[in-house]
Each structure stands twice: as C-alpha cells, then as structure tokens.
Amino acid sequence: MIDVKLVDYLAGLSRLELREGEKQAMTAGLEQIVAYMDVLNKLDTAGVEPMSHVFPVKNVLREDEAAPSQDRGELLAGSPAGDTEAFLVPQAVE
Amino acid sequence: MTWETVIGLETHVELATRTKIFCSCTTEFGGEPNTRCCPVCTGMPGTLPVLNKRVLEFAVKAGLALNCEITRYSRFDRKNYFYPDLPKAYQISQLYLPIAREGTVSIRTQAGDKTIRIHELHMEEDAGKLVHDPWTGQTRCDYNRCGVPLIEIVTEPDFRTADEVIAYLEKLKETLQYLGVSDCKMQEGSLRCDVNLSVRPLGGGALGTRTETKNLNSFKAIARAIDYEARRQVELIGEGKRVVQETRRWDENKDATYAMRSKEDAQDYRYFPEPDIPPIELSQDYLDGLRGAQPELAEAKRERYRAHYGLPEYDCRMITSDKALAAFFEGLVALGAPPKQSANWIMGEVLGALSARGMEPKDMRLTPPTLARLIERVGAGTVNRNTAVKVFEAVFDADGDVDAYVREHGLEQVNDNSLVRDAAARALEANPQSAADYKGGKEKALGFLVGQVMRELKGRADPQAVNAALRELLG
Ligand SMILES: [Zn+2]
Numbered sequence: 001m002i003d004v005k006l007v008d009y010l011a012g013l014s015r016l017e018l019r020e021g022e023k024q025a026m027t028a029g030l031e032q033i034v035a036y037m038d039v040l041n042k043l044d045t046a047g048v049e050p051m052s053h054v055f056p057v058k059n060v061l062r063e064d065e066a067a068p069s070q071d072r073g074e075l076l077a078g079s080p081a082g083d084t085e086a087f088l089v090p091q092a093v094e
Numbered sequence: 095m096t097w098e099t100v101i102g103l104e105t106h107v108e109l110a111t112r113t114k115i116f117c118s119c120t121t122e123f124g125g126e127p128n129t130r131c132c133p134v135c136t137g138m139p140g141t142l143p144v145l146n147k148r149v150l151e152f153a154v155k156a157g158l159a160l161n162c163e164i165t166r167y168s169r170f171d172r173k174n175y176f177y178p179d180l181p182k183a184y185q186i187s188q189l190y191l192p193i194a195r196e197g198t199v200s201i202r203t204q205a206g207d208k209t210i211r212i213h214e215l216h217m218e219e220d221a222g223k224l225v226h227d228p229w230t231g232q233t234r235c236d237y238n239r240c241g242v243p244l245i246e247i248v249t250e251p252d253f254r255t256a257d258e259v260i261a262y263l264e265k266l267k268e269t270l271q272y273l274g275v276s277d278c279k280m281q282e283g284s285l286r287c288d289v290n291l292s293v294r295p296l297g298g299g300a301l302g303t304r305t306e307t308k309n310l311n312s313f314k315a316i317a318r319a320i321d322y323e324a325r326r327q328v329e330l331i332g333e334g335k336r337v338v339q340e341t342r343r344w345d346e347n348k349d350a351t352y353a354m355r356s357k358e359d360a361q362d363y364r365y366f367p368e369p370d371i372p373p374i375e376l377s378q379d380y381l382d383g384l385r386g387a388q389p390e391l392a393e394a395k396r397e398r399y400r401a402h403y404g405l406p407e408y409d410c411r412m413i414t415s416d417k418a419l420a421a422f423f424e425g426l427v428a429l430g431a432p433p434k435q436s437a438n439w440i441m442g443e444v445l446g447a448l449s450a451r452g453m454e455p456k457d458m459r460l461t462p463p464t465l466a467r468l469i470e471r472v473g474a475g476t477v478n479r480n481t482a483v484k485v486f487e488a489v490f491d492a493d494g495d496v497d498a499y500v501r502e503h504g505l506e507q508v509n510d511n512s513l514v515r516d517a518a519a520r521a522l523e524a525n526p527q528s529a530a531d532y533k534g535g536k537e538k539a540l541g542f543l544v545g546q547v548m549r550e551l552k553g554r555a556d557p558q559a560v561n562a563a564l565r566e567l568l569g
Contacts, residue, residue, distance in 0.1 A: 013362060014183075015176040052169060052367035058375045064111050064148035067118035070132045078138075085127045086234035089178045091226060 002031045096296040099324040100304075101253035101289060102213075105266065106244050107276045108220065108284035109152045115219050115243035116143030116186065116371075123282060127236035135241035137182030143370055145170075149243040150193070150374065152275040153217045154384055156245055157194025159269050159391065160212050166376050168193045170217075170368035178235050179221035187246075189365045192216035193374075199249075199269075201261040210262050211250040220244050245275075251290065251301065256317040263287065263313065268392045272417050280311050287316060292337070293327045302327070303337040307351050309344045319344045323351055395420055403433035412441050418456035419444075425462030431469045439465060443483060447490050459493045467496045478556050481505050505554060511563070514547070514555055518563040521546040532568055540564060 007026050011018050018026060072085070081088040114121055117134035134141045157164050171189040197212030222240040224233050247266065253259050267278040267285060278285040292304035307323055310316045327337050342351040390398075396410040405413075413423045419440060426436040444465075448455060468485055471477040477485065477500055488499055500506055521543050522529045531539035540561070547560045 013174075013176065013364075053369060053372055055372070057372045060144060060372045061147040061150065062118070062144045064113050064146050065118065066113045066120045069119045069130050072126070072128050072131075075128060075131055075136065081232075083234075086225075086236055087128070087178075087181075088227075088230070088232045088234060091231060091233050 002027055002034060097293045097328050098296040099254060099291060099293055100251045100301055101259060101291050101320065102251035103249045103259060104288040105247045106286045107270060107278065109149055109243040109245060110276050111146055111148045111243055113146060114241035115146050115149050116241055121242050125238055128238060130238040136237050143186065145371060146243060149217060151384065153193045153245050155273050156270060156275050157215050158385055158388060159273055160197035160199055160215065162194035162197030162212055162215055164194050164376065164381060165191055167191065168374045170371045171365045172368050173363045173365055175363055178233060179224050181237060185219060186368050187218035188216035199262055199265055201258060201265055203257045203261045208258065210252045213248045213250050215245055215247045218244050218246060256320040259316060259320060260313050272389060272391045289316065289320060291320065291323050293324055303339050305340055305342050307342045307344055315344055315346060318349060319351060405433060405437055409437040409441065413437060416455045422462055426466050429462055429466035431466045435469055439469060443486050460490050461493050464489055464493050464496055475556060476506055481553055514559050515563045517547045517550045518560065518567055522567055529568060
C-alpha cells in the first residue's frame with residue numbers, strides 16, 4: 001500500500017525534495033507500478049528457481065591489469081558543478 | 095551489578111591488487127584528486143563493471159586462511175544509499191551470498207586462548223573521499239578510492255575485552271600480510287575497523303542494545319573507544335536511561351564517541367541482486383588449486399622454528415613479525431647458518447640497521463648469502479664478532495661483498511698464536527703497573543691489557559685468545 005507517508009520516507013532515502021503536487025503524483029505512479037507487480041505475484045511460481053540474472057552466464061572476470069584512467073578534464077566536464085580538480089556537491093559532510 | 099561488554103567487529107581490508115575491483119584504474123595510493131577514475135568507477139550510465147579476477151582469488155585465499163566455508167555459488171548485491179561518496183548511489187557489495195562464511199580465528203591474550211567465530215567475509219567496493227570546503231560551503235568529491243577492492247570480515251559478538259579485540263586484529267593483520275592479499279596499513283586506511291558494542295549483566299542473558307563506533311584508525315584508538323563506549327552505556331543504564339541503537343564516531347582529540355547524524359536515516363539499504371555482474375561459481379579444482387598454494391602462515395612458522403630450530407618463543411615472534419624478515423631468516427638457515435646465530439643477527443644488527451634507516455624489511459637490499467657468509471666467517475674464526483659488526487654496517491646498504499671488504503680493509507682475524515703472544519708480551523712490558531695490579535688481585539687490570547693488545551692488532555684478534563695469552567704470561 002503506497003501512501004504519502006511512504007513516499008516521504010522514500011524521498012528522504014533518495015535525498016529528493018518533493019512538492020505537495022509531486023507527492024500526490026508520485027504516490028499514484030508508484031501505486032500503479034506496485035499493482036503491476038501484484039499481477040506478476042499471482043503467477044504460480046512454485047518449483048521455479050528465483051532468477052537474479054537474465055542471461056545464463058557466470059564467472060565473467062577480467063585480468064588485474066591497469067589501463068589509463070580517463071582524462072580529468074574530460075571526466076569533470078560532464079558534471080553540473082565542479083572545479084579543475086573535483087566534483088562539487090551541496091554540503092554533505094558534517 | 096557487574097557488567098559484561100559484548101563486542102563484534104566489522105573489519106574492512108583493502109586488497110593489494112593493481113587495479114580496482116570493477117575497472118582497470120590503478121589502486122595506487124595518492125595521486126591528484128580524480129586522476130584515477132574512469133566512467134565505470136564514477137558510475138556513468140551505460141557502463142558495465144567487470145570483476146577483477148585477483149579480487150576473487152584474494153577473497154577466497156583470505157576465507158580459507160580464516161577457516162571459512164567458501165561459498166561455491168556466490169553473487170553481488172546492490173546496497174542503495176544516496177550519499178555523494180558513491181557516485182552510483184549504490185555500493186556493489188555482497189549480502190545474500192557472501193564469498194565465505196563461518197570461519198574461526200584463534201587468539202591468545204593474558205587471559206588465555208580463545209576462538210573467535212567469523213560470521214562472514216564478503217567482497218565490496220570502497221567509496222570516494224569527501225572534503226568540505228568552508229570557502230564555498232560545498233563538498234568536494236574525490237573518487238580516486240572509489241572502486242578500490244575491499245573485503246569486509248564480520249565476526250560474531252565473541253569479544254569481551256579490548257585485549258581480545260587487539261589480539262584478533264593483530265592475528266588478522268599478520269594472516270593477511272602473509273597471504274599477500276593486503277598490506278594492512280591502518281594509517282593509510284587499508285585496514286579499518288568498526289566496533290559493535292553492547293553491555294549486559296555478567297553471566298549472559300539477552301544481548302543489550304548495541305552501538306557501532308566508526309573512525310578507528312589505530313589499535314590505541316580502538317582500545318580507548320571500547321573502554322569509553324562500555325562505560326558510557328553502563329552509566330546510561332545506571333541512570334535509568336536506554337542505550338540508543340546508533341552509529342557513533344570516535345573523536346581522537348576529545349577521547350570520546352559521539353552520535354553521527356548524517357547517515358542515520360539512510361540505514362534502509364534496499365538491497366537487491368546486482369544485475370550487472372553475473373554470479374560466480376567456483377569449481378572444486380579452483381578451490382583445490384588455491385588451497386594447495388596457500389603459503390605457510392606466521393603461526394605455523396613460529397611452531398616450526400621452535401620445534402626444528404629450538405628458537406625461544408621471543409625470537410620466533412620477532413622473526414615472524416614480518417613476512418620478509420621470516421623469509422630472510424629462512425634464507426640464512428637454508429645456506430647453513432646456525433639458526434640461533436641467524437636469529438641473533440636479525441634481531442640485533444638487521445633490525446637495528448633497518449630502524450636506523452627507517453626502512454621496512456621488504457625494502458632491504460642485503461641478501462641472505464651475504465649475511466650467511468659473514469656468519470660463516472665468524473664461526474670459522476677468520477673474522478671476530480666485533481669486526482663482523484663493522485663489516486655488516488659496510489655491506490648492508492648495497493649488499494656488498496663480505497670477503498672483498500675484509501680483504502681490502504685487512505680485517506682478517508689474527509689466528510696466529512705466536513703473533514698474539516708476542517703482542518701480549520709487548521703490552522705487559524709497556525704496562526708494568528697494570529701487570530702488577532693484576533697480580534695484586536685487580537681483575538680489572540686485565541681488561542685494560544686486553545684492550546692494549548687488541549689495539550696493537552687493530553681489533554683483528556679473538557679477544558678470548560688474547561685473554562688466554564695474557565693470563566698465561568702473567569702466570
Ligand atoms: Zn575506473
């Protein structure tokens with residue numbers, strides 16, 4: 001059951017600030033998504049192994065060999081806020 | 095009422111791989127901010143993490159050494175949390191099927207021997223570093239450490255004292271260093287420890303509410319934080335208050351723990367299987383191969399040195415305190431150097447020279463053949479022990495040639511008895527007063543005479559032979 005209280009909680013976990021109208025829309029949207037899961041839950045899955053991966057592959061590994069990292073300027077260019085050395089975000093450290 | 099402290103540990107250990115856990119960026123310490131990053135470790139959309147083969151190998155080796163059950167079918171999970179030290183907004187970790195479970199570590203304290211149970215060991219990625227910038231009021235993110243491979247080792251709540259905790263961490267550190275899976279440098283953060291602590295009335299019963307203390311970066315800090323936190327909880331209960339389950343941070347300067355606020359509401363991680371990384375299935379051959387290649391660990395070495403070479407407990411501990419030092423000792427013994435003498439050289443001259451230079455044993459250039467040759471010459475009486483110390487200092491830094499040095503500097507021991515006797519006779523002639531003093535019962539005078547003879551022979555004689563020659567002449 002999705003209600004505004006749960007949406008508030010999830011928004012807190014995701015560090016999102018929602019306006020009143022957005023909360024209502026989000027509640028309705030999530031309700032719909034979860035209702036769809038209920039459809040899936042009605043299927044009889046007794047005796048079916050839970051699946052965590054779609055493709056039947058395993059042990060995909062790489063050698064421990066270094067390759068050049070990305071150019072810092074290029075890396076930082078994609079961020080909404082940064083200087084020449086670091087990504088900048090609103091204060092997160094106490 | 096008497097209270098009992100109950101402690102469990104979560105230890106994060108950085109693995110000594112060349113590259114990060116899911117990408118090919120280097121793990122080297124240091125570097126300008128954000129210069130060891132790529133689209134994978136900064137969590138760019140559309141990138142695909144691929145597990146480093148050596149991370150898996152190191153985790154399994156650690157699990158085997160800690161007597162764990164290795165999980166044959168293992169998987170990664172997403173631990174979701176929104177904090178800017180992880181650009182993906184989740185950490186790739188293992189919750190449901192950790193790589194190893196149910197191990198044991200035996201420890202020894204003043205109070206006796208004890209077995210600590212390991213709950214589990216899992217692989218995960220490290221987070222980045224955040225630095226608050228007071229000028230801009232913003233937080234700067236450096237993702238160089240983001241994606242560095244870690245293993246987290248979780249114990250059962252089996253500790254009762256800080257002593258036990260320290261003994262366990264020392265054993266863990268030693269084991270992982272011998273395996274070569276981590277350098278375990280607490281100062282550089284490659285071994286980090288969180289302490290889960292609760293108190294209850296002595297004699298058992300249900301566990302009390304626990305707190306988790308973080309930011310402990312030395313054994314001293316751990317011991318003090320344990321004492322502080324246990325006392326704080328007992329006092330709270332004594333005042334009729336409740337202990338709150340929370341994460342606390344150790345403040346080294348204030349010598350106290352305090353509650354952390356920032357991550358508190360985010361303790362709901364909504365784990366789910368990591369879809370980007372296929373499961374890991376380990377074959378019997380793979381496990382047998384790693385098991386067979388496990389090196390001899392410090393404890394086994396100590397036992398062997400004691401049983402085979404008759405070394406005292408103290409010597410065994412000193413030599414095995416460092417893997418490179420133990421290898422050096424074994425190199426000496428393999429070349430025929432007597433074990434006890436080898437141990438003495440290592441504990442005395444070798445450790446002395448290293449500490450004078452601020453060096454680690456692994457960086458030492460001196461090789462076992464060089465020191466073995468010196469020990470051999472002392473044993474054969476062609477270089478005396480005092481001279482040998484000088485030769486040692488001379489050859490230590492560049493692993494010099496012992497024989498060449500002795501020859502070039504004329505340091506061969508004078509073993510010609512007539513030479514020693516002649517020099518002794520001359521010393522008695524030159525110092526009649528000392529001779530008389532000795533005859534008059536002053537034992538000390540003999541020491542002076544020995545010194546005179548040694549000086550004339552440029553320190554190359556065997557002091558005992560000189561002693562004997564003088565006594566003989568003095569009748
Ligand atoms: Zn990377």
